[in-house]
Amino acid sequence: MRLFRRSATPFVQLVSPTPYGHRFLYMRGGLALLATLVLLVMAGCSSGDLIESPSLPDGAAGAQAPEQAVVDYLGAISVAYYSLESSAVAGFVTEEQWVREDAYIELNRVNNEALEMQLVAYSTASPVLSEDSTAATMQTRETWRFRIWDLKTRQPAEEWSRAEYTMSYTLTLADTGWLVAAKDVLESSETTEPVASESR
Helix, strand or coil: CCCCCCCCCCCCCCCCCCCCCCCCECCCCCHHHHHHHHHHHCCCCCCCCCCCCCCCCCHHHCECCHHHHHHHHHHHHHHHHHHCCHHHHHHHECHHHHHHHHHHHHHHHHCCEEEEEEEEEEEECCCEECCCCCEEEEEEEEEEEEEEEECCCCEECCCCEEEEEEEEEEEEEECCEEEEEEEEEEEEEEECCCCHHHCC
């Protein structure tokens, strides 16, 4: 399954799950932010039934910096893609981006698939602000491990795989704080063979 893909349109979203994964990247800065996100997405699930998803970051408080907005967003999609609840990401994205996320989640639901994903490594360059400081762009590198769940059997449909992405995020400053408005894949690489040492 490809979590992110290049696209000539603003609809830069995952396509339907396949055994070929999601791409993710590294980030420089904020060990505290990294620790928070890793704890969030590693809250995990067992190898049996689908269970309660990890806790969401506090979107109600609003991200006061673009860097935090991206971290919160990654935590939120980890929950949303696994639980198939698009409402989980609503507080972290613009309305237009939420429509894209919801379309992807509904596609997975139709295919009886859910995505479990865990962030392994994350780094970022400093955000570039617009002149009026109401918009920003930011590049990240993210490394993820992931697997697809079969909703009919309520079991993993595959072993863990790994993917790396260089991403570009566009953010906008709303009344509640910074929100992710769009995302695009700049570079990607995937490990299509299961990562045996990380299988559970």
